[in-house]
Amino acid sequence: MALIDAPEREAGDAAAPAAPGLGELFVAFAKMSLAGFGGVLVWARRAIVEQHRWMTAEEFNETFALCHFLPGPNIVNLSVVFGSRFRGIPGAIAAFAGLLGPPLLIVTLLAVLYAHYGELDTLRRILAGVSYAAIGLLFAVVFKMLMPLLRKRDPVAIGLLAAVFVAVGILRLPMPWVLAVAVPLSIGATYLLRRRTA
Template sequence: MSSDSSPAAQEPAAQEPDLPAKSVPPGLLSLFVAFARMSLAGFGGVLVFARRAIVDQHRWMTAEEFNETFALCHFLPGPNIVNLSMVFGARLRGIAGGVAAFSGLLLPPTLIMTVLAALYVHFGELELLRRSLAGISCAAVGLLIAVVFRMMTPLLKKPDGVGLILMLAVFAAIGVLRLPLQAVLLVAIPLSVAVTYVLRRKVAA
């Protein structure tokens, strides 16, 4: 009995990191504070800190759920991270949750940027400031590359040849061939949906 029950007791614990730790959705204030912290820490891009807070720290989403939600936000008009705050907040707490996450994301940096813009008007011509901004740009690119690799981890754990081919095709069309983004999306979205639908039907059959 003990040898049979021990692995069974250990199995959920081994799977626990892949599941959200909290079954009760966060409150409106928690959403506001969490996204406010993301925005205040997000020098170089909020996406890096948003994924860390949502997936790793609070475990409000799994890595796969975050990727799927962010992919949806990519195909909506507007800044991706702003779309993510609205979709994520609304998913957990309805419209009020979306407004709370949206406000937490935009309110603190808006106040800070207003002050910095006033200072930049007076000191923007300083050479030291120009060089500092150039260095910050390099750090921002590094942060973005890091989070891209983190988001690709679930895809690499579950290899999907067709999905990787579509991803590389979109990258080549936009990044290499410089094709218009709207035209690429108009082709890539229905193609991805159709391929996924066909593959799932084959698996179900």
């Protein structure tokens, strides 16, 4: 599976395809959710940016960053924001239903099976293997989301990225406090840079 080598549409390249319809939104998010063992972000980015080219890599990163500030799971927020961007409230509902409907049915069935067979050692080993694969997919998508930022070679953005990583990942500071500092800093830095170039 070539998750890292697939070509991406950069801003200004080929024109974006037509906006997806309601059925297309439902099916696309249903496929993402059914493929997304261990997390849907990998498959959401792959489908939205690389396969359908509904967004550029930068647009996806910006939309996903916005979804971090909304309450609830990030990928659910992404489905609602993405669907409403193209088709308004009906689009948000279609993407949301596609994302959560099929897995809800499958998880309900698996919960019944797990209640009967959850103590089997073979099943535990299978679940451990799946978790390792999910971690690998997560690292792949983080790398791909990082590339547009690194290509710009913007020292302020890279500095903010490093500072937030150190604060949350190494120092284990609470995420809300880190975001309360990082968001105004990033907005201020962007404003000052644009003012200088204008």
